[in-house]
Amino acid sequence: MLLSKLCRKSSGAASCKLLVRSTSGVSKPKYDYDLVVLGGGSGGLACAKEAVECGARVLCFDYVKPTPVGTTWGIGGTCVNVGCIPKKLMHQACLLGEAVHEAVAYGWNVNAQNIKPDWRKLIKSVQNHIKSVNWVTRVDLRDKKVEYVNSMGRFVDAHTIDYRTKQGERRQLTAEHVVVAVGGRPRYPDIPGATEFGITSDDIFSYEREPGRTLVVGAGYVGLECACFLKGLGYEPTVMVRSIVLRGFDRQMAELLAAMMTERGIRFLDTTIPTAVERQRNGTLLVRHHNTTTQADGGDVFDTVLWAIGRKGLIDDLNLAAAGVATQNDKVVVDHTEATSVPHIYAVGDIVHGRPELTPVAILSGRLLARRLFAGSQQLMDYTDVATTVFTPLEYACVGMSEELAIESRGAENIEVFHGYYKPTEFFIPQKSVRHCYLKAVAEVDGDQKILGLHYMGPVAGEVIQGFAAALKSGLTVKTLLNTVGIHPTTAEEFTRLSITKRSGRDPTPASCCS
């Protein structure tokens, strides 16, 4: 008989039930571990720790292949090391630079002429923080009794994982369940000079040289966020866009965001693709490109080239074929229970095909999976209405449907879009641009008007939208929203003040506040 521990509550969610595992008549094969997790990132660690809480014996593999220029990092995955965390810190550095200049208008005796960012000092501070998180993660794994191996685990067969120890010897272990949570890495384009001369988001957050004039190739949120913090830190970024910015996001909001960046002096090379990167005698990089609209060929010189053209799942090193796990477009295919084509092998996080590539999605799905496996839970992960934020200097956050998705799925006549521009109180004194401060609610046209999507561009967008995401999940209607008393003066209250519909054709630009 095996008694699972009654596990502690984790972040307020349902705790594991006390479980008694009885011996069956037939003796089952014995495995070294109840669960082996491949990947020590957001999804993998959350799953591993939750599984231990539910009484499982767990081992977690984590391994980082160095980038072409040699960058590597510790445990914690993309988010901690080369994603969310350093990104947010760089974004904050950029916002603080703006704030210091705005402070002058508010009466601070700041010598605004002499405020200069120190790239190396910033990078050192960011890296120090990341390393402290790496350490805390290791301590946490040890405290929670998750075995950790800093090596690449690969499948030998569906229940056997093979790896090499630090000393070089090959070892194998067996697992009853395996969770693949190896995530992804940035893609490089297939053009001359791409890997030799270009870097990616894997490298920029520990880049010891100043980036200088940077070409950011790619207009997804990674590229746009990088371009924005580079601009904020005094460098001159150019964004090369193959077709559209922020594919998959609401079109109107994406274009508004691009306009906001243009207003800040970030140059866009629209409908352009890179064709080659060459190093010049003086060390600069000549990027040859082709404009697919004008068919013009050109070349520009930069100090740094940053590829942000998308990410690929790390299926190559796993030997998934040996386990029989099906893949699609370098990602692992799973069903609504995160199970792969092999019943006892699962996948969570960025490696999963067709799911949002976000840390909180990976974490929650990993935890729920662990509870289903080891605590008898039935709860499945809900991937709908996941809120997200693009951390550009004026941020964009959204939850639910884009306007075009709502129109496509319900029909334009069944949709009402409330919208408006607004002016944050704090922007007046320093005369900060309010041209792109805008929000909209996409709702059903009938009855109490259930809200299908919320979109907000402005300061601290992530903070604004988070609460509304919970409201949306609870079935928020326009009626409730407009009967919610706003907090004043905030920008979030603008959601409670929405009154102009797109259908009415009225001017959504406000005259002043408080009316």
Place this chain on the structure above:
Amino acid sequence: MQRQFANLLTNVARQVRSQERAFSVTTQRWEIFKVQSPEEFENKVKKSQTPVVVDFFATWCNPCKMLTPRIESIVGEQAGSIKLAKVDIDEHSELALDYDVAAVPVLVIMQNGKEVQRMVGLQDEDKIRAWVATAVKNAKQ
């Protein structure tokens, strides 16, 4: 600190060669060292006859950077009755985890291979000095 020792030894060696003046190199110069391997920890810390203060630090930790010179000078004042072993927790993660190092800096006093006391976090120089002095006194009893 190690560069100072190297310079001192070079100067001493030069003086010896030129026979400018008499000198003596005492073993207390080796009372402060950075642990390079688990074996070194075993031999020079756990098997040490004198008590050892182990300074668990990290290169990314600012309070650690402030503590190390403080503890070095305090141990130096003790003139050999206590040693200082510095352990980089990233270089020797398993060792640090074995000693339950969570937050850094941590000072652990080791005597006869066992932990006697620990101090977590950066403290005032006077407090550290008193703490080390007590440990030395207890070791002599």
